Amino acid sequence: MESDLLCEFESLRAKSITSIRAAKEEGRKVVGKYCIYSPMELVLAAGAIPIPLCSTKQDPIAEAEKVLPRNLCPLIKSSYGYAASGACPYFNASDLLIAETTCDGKKKMYELLSDIKPLHLLQLPQKQDEEALQYWYGEILKLKNRLEEDFSVTITDHNLREAIQLMNEERRSLQDLQDIAKLKPSPISGIDLLMVLYNRGFSVDKKEAVFMVDRLTLELKELYSKGVTPFTRKTPRILLTGVPIGIGSHKVVQIIEENGGNVVCFESCGGYKAVYDRVDEEKEPLLAIAKKYLGTPCSCMSPNLARFELVERLAEEFDVDGVVDLTWQGCHTYNIESYSMKKYLQEKRNRPFLQIETDYSESDVEQLKVRIEAFLEMIN
């Protein structure tokens, strides 16, 4: 799709580094984060700028492999390599890193990162009940204290409530945008949608980003009503679940769409998973924040039934023809969970399911093409 607004999103990433530098000159702090368990509301309430540091590029991996084992998840290697090599401007700009004990690989990688930058580690419980919530609440409280101390600020209830509202507003706008692809055929390609979801994360001014996303949603609605779309009613509709992806690690989305499919829904971290649930604005702020974040259905939780239910629900709502479960090589939790995911989906409604295990490199593109094309032929 050709649109000025899309171009604006495309240039957002490059532009944001200038804005970050300017904000830093004015004394604002920058907090880097790697995961959607990091409670953004606290960072905002401390007056700091949260920036995602999860790397999606192949290039830094060689550098990372000097230290990290080769058979490790590419996301971890890439993120570490980008940071440690000094090449990531966002990492360099960060005053503090927030990290969580999610999967083993990330947890141990953070130990290495903490030698380079101040890092606050949140001990994330791996179950989602009342007891875990109390524990996690304690961790959130410690993060609040750390931010207050490091940045010499006081985080008030009022700050927190404002941040909660802003973040909920962001979630609302991102969900509205993604829901556009429920239209048949969708007016936006999966690759464009991914670009927007990914790039908007780098915007310094959240209110402005919400405004931009809402404008795009409106534009897409108009396109749909005019019948403008890259697809037809017969285009196979795919839901993508599994590991986080972004621009740079988008090869599977690209292959699906180059071979006649349309990724209509990203259940993964940069997509629906992060936005479908909101922080309760009525409850005590810190507890409400703790509750929302702990509920995130990631494979590091055990059990992780909520993810299966979410995927099934979205598959219904987006009326998809097949589910593709993308898992990075070396990601044990998602790889193992793929088996149960398939079983769950097939028991519910015998939905066509394809697991793809790959990494950031281009080495298996030909094989992937065969498998994805065959999958699309199968569901067509």
Place this chain on the structure above:
Amino acid sequence: MVNKIDFLKYSERGEVVITAGIDVGSTATKAVIFDGTIRSMAIIPTGWNPKEAGRNVFLEALNEASLQEQDISMIVGTGYGRVSLAFIDRKVTEITCHAKGARFLFPQTRTVIDIGGQDSKVIAVGEDGSVVDFIMNDKCAAGTGRFLQVMTGILDITLDELGQMASGSKPVSINSMCTVFAESEIIGLLAQEVTKEAIASGIVQTIANKMLSLTSRVPCLEEITFSGGVANNPEICAVLSSAFGAKFNIAHQPQIVGALGAAILGYEKL
């Protein structure tokens, strides 16, 4: 085999519709000319130029059937080299083609096992003949034709000889699935003076185990049709079929199943 599509199709000029399927694999390139039944077929090595191989095999099959290029209403390409064929009308993946070809030859087929040059696959076929699920080995040559090629190379024997040697000998266990590691393992076994027969048998067992492990992820119902060049080898077929605990359907020319499927898909499309 007496398989046939029971109806003949006629073109606008009242002539019987004829289609071609071309399967450009990593080792061999195959073509089938089809008009409701198999008119002719050809198999040649792919060599280094898949484009030329695709062209040549097509001409050879045409020649065999005493037909001209203009007699063919549709050409469908499949296999790894399908993208290199400029003269085809449609391309379809080998998964869909193998299922199609296997169902034509053996209408009760519910599972297709294919050992190709650089990948192997198991395809689950529904009652109506459509693909319902499939699995391929990826990023690795274990359990493929390439694996066998490397192993026979070390033992300095042909694939036929491998089968003959393997039959009746007790397999030595080969632990590495990886082609490179298996290679060094076999060299080690030879140094320990393990017989070539036991090693050959071990190699075949490795292939059977690998294929069996693939089927744990997809439903594997009977009847099972085995396709690909390796299926030409009766001893290897016997080991595989006993590992699967099921009888295998094996075509007279198991390599052409994919090309046949491609030709049929073209025929049905018209």
